[in-house]
Amino acid sequence: MxxxxxxxxxxxxxxxxxxxxxxxxxxxxxxxxxxxxxxxxxxxxxxxxxxxxxxxxxxxxxxxxxxxxxxxxxxxxxxxxxxxxxxxxxxxxxxxxxxxxxxxxxxxxxxxxxxxxxxxxxxxxxxxxxxxxxxxxxxxxxxxxxxxxxxxxxxxAPFRLLAAGCADIISNYTAIKDWQLANKLQNDFYSESAAALSLMTAKLIIKSSKSIKKGLEESARLVVKSLFSSGMAISIAGSSRPASGSEHKFSHALDKIAKKPALHGEQCGIGTIMMMNLHGGDWQFIKNALNDMKAPTNAYDLGIDPDDIVDALTSAHTIRPERYTILGDRGLSRNTAKKLAIKTGVI
Ligand SMILES: NC(=O)C1=CN([C@@H]2O[C@H](COP(=O)(O)OP(=O)(O)OC[C@H]3O[C@@H](n4cnc5c(N)ncnc54)[C@H](O)[C@@H]3O)[C@@H](O)[C@H]2O)C=CC1
Ligand SMILES: O=C(CO)COP(=O)(O)O
Ligand SMILES: [Zn+2]
Known part of the structure; x- marks a missing residue:
């Protein structure tokens, strides 16, 4: 080796x-x-x-x-x-x-x-x-x-930025699922320790979600420490894979499509709700956690046109095509994308 x-x-x-x-x-x-x-x-x-x-x-x-x-x-x-x-x-x-x-x-x-x-x-x-x-x-x-x-x-700083940071960490849930899938189907490199650290950080931030409050020094310290720990998972992996999967592809696609994109973490959080549904996981748990953190959970909160959400879902797989995720090589059809966004209450 x-x-x-x-x-x-x-x-x-x-x-x-x-x-x-x-x-x-x-x-x-x-x-x-x-x-x-x-x-x-x-x-x-x-x-x-x-x-x-x-x-x-x-x-x-x-x-x-x-x-x-x-x-x-x-x-x-x-x-x-x-x-x-x-x-x-x-x-x-x-x-x-x-x-x-x-x-x-x-x-x-x-x-x-x-x-x-x-x-x-x-x-x-x-x-x-x-x-x-x-x-x-x-x-x-x-x-x-x-x-x-x-x-x-x-x-x-505006509380919205702190909530976006928490949502960026919550997206580790689907990033890890995508990474495991890529390892299974494509034999992509996978690091157990990086994945464990990434997931533990996401679990801890959810556990603390009710104590994260506007203007509190302890809340700022907690989120900075968690972002640091998620970044260390990226360092161990030598790639952003432990913290960026299909939900990030969705956010990057939205950045290209939307007239006025929202914050990176906010978009990734909403992507996590939908990608968790595609993975067959507990997407309602993700949505509740984002709600507890006062992070956006739908297109209206994001200030983004529902059509742009559907467009971003259908083109997300074209972003970083070498990074295999639940979106596969062909991505979602428009009909599936729309159904997914409606079912999860994103549009
Ligand atoms: N390299 C990596 O591993 C990662 C990179 N990113 C990248 O980071 C970017 C997202 O970062 P963001 O900070 O969300 O976006 P950003 O850098 O655009 O900042 C968002 C806004 O917050 C404002 N701001 C910052 N501190 C402030 C404060 N104390 N008070 C008031 N306003 C303040 C900025 O001026 C800006 O208008 C994206 O480009 C994303 O791709 C995100 C995660 C990981
Ligand atoms: O945003 C990231 C992790 O939160 C990593 O960024 P990329 O999606 O650009 O790899
Ligand atoms: Zn991110």
């Missing part, structure tokens, strides 16, 4: 106002010189300005880049900005973290992940979800050298 590489962050700092220690944390990690801070227009004010001030207080020279998309073009533009840069710090949501991860990996430099919301499980994983002309691809990048999760910023 060949050797296997598993990449994990070296340090994880989670706590209230820990973003103000960004400079000293980076210094303790032996970094110095030029740092590129990547952020978004909202997250600059919410978090990045604090990280920048902290870095400058520790004598780092800071450049800032604002991004709004996680595309291959954005990654290329970021790489052009690198100028004797020793470290990249990504402060924001999933898109910011993914492009930071990819640009740092391409340039062969370290990066620090500073999530401002607990909305996705890519905060610590070595994979980056990047959009290109064919839709979304999952690219091998690198794990952050360090994660700085400021629970004060995260607890004050």
């Amino acid at each position: 060949g050797s296997k590489k598993i990449q994990m962050p070296r340090e994880v700092h989670i706590g209230s106002d820990v973003i103000n220690d960004t400079g000293s944390i980076c210094k303790d990690l032996r970094f110095s010189g030029n740092v590129l801070v990547v952020t978004g227009p909202n997250t600059l004010k919410i978090g990045a300005n604090k990280a920048i001030e902290s870095l400058e207080n520790e004598d780092f020279s800071v450049e800032v880049s604002k991004i709004t998309t996680a595309t291959s073009e954005t990654v290329e533009k970021l790489e052009e900005k690198l100028n004797d840069t020793s470290l990249i710090v990504g402060v924001g949501g999933g898109k910011v973290i993914d492009v930071t991860k990819m640009a740092a990996s391409n340039a062969g430099i370290y990066f620090v992940s500073v999530p401002t919301a607990a909305s996705h499980d890519g905060i610590a994983s070595p994979l980056a979800s990047i959009k290109n002309n064919n839709g979304s691809v999952s690219l091998k990048a690198q794990a952050p050298i360090c994660v700085i999760g400021d629970t004060n910023i995260i607890r004050n």
Whole structure:
């Protein structure tokens, strides 16, 4: 058997106002010189300005880049900005973290992940979800050298983002079912330990669903820890398979079709309800769990046209066709897709 590489962050700092220690944390990690801070227009004010001030207080020279998309073009533009840069710090949501991860990996430099919301499980994983002309691809990048999760910023973020993070974790249920199917039918690589960690994380978040509340520091901490643990399952597998199956294909298809897509985790949660039905599993349990977390469970909550839901269901199998799932190679017919969405109350 060949050797296997598993990449994990070296340090994880989670706590209230820990973003103000960004400079000293980076210094303790032996970094110095030029740092590129990547952020978004909202997250600059919410978090990045604090990280920048902290870095400058520790004598780092800071450049800032604002991004709004996680595309291959954005990654290329970021790489052009690198100028004797020793470290990249990504402060924001999933898109910011993914492009930071990819640009740092391409340039062969370290990066620090500073999530401002607990909305996705890519905060610590070595994979980056990047959009290109064919839709979304999952690219091998690198794990952050360090994660700085400021629970004060995260607890004050809109609750919708936290609920989306919980839904992204709940989608591990169908991702694992799809992975097992692909292992059985296609002999795809399968890791028991990655699958067990992914599933345990999803079970724990459901068990805690009633205690996850708006504005609470404990809730922010719990969800960040769970997203981290789901990301570690991705690290162990060396692929996003333990956390991304047919429900994610549905969400990526919706991103292409919908005029105004909803949050990644929200769409994946709704995909999980429908894919669980296709797997013959307890889809009502998934729906109840999403309800308990105040995550959307239908097209109306998502603000998405029911026709777009059906279109996304019929085209989901074309996303990442090499990743075998319950959708098979031919996908769902329009009639089946519509029936599935109606039966599960999604439309
Ligand atoms: N690499 C990986 O393993 C994974 C990657 N992803 C990717 O991550 C992305 C989804 O991440 P999201 O964070 O949902 O989307 P996003 O990055 O678009 O952020 C959603 C919105 O939240 C805002 N926001 C962030 N923090 C905020 C705060 N504290 N207060 C107010 N607004 C705030 C952002 O400005 C943005 O408008 C997708 O592109 C998805 O494919 C998702 C899961 C895993
Ligand atoms: O979103 C993910 C896990 O939650 C992984 O992303 P992909 O679906 O892009 O592989
Ligand atoms: Zn996801």
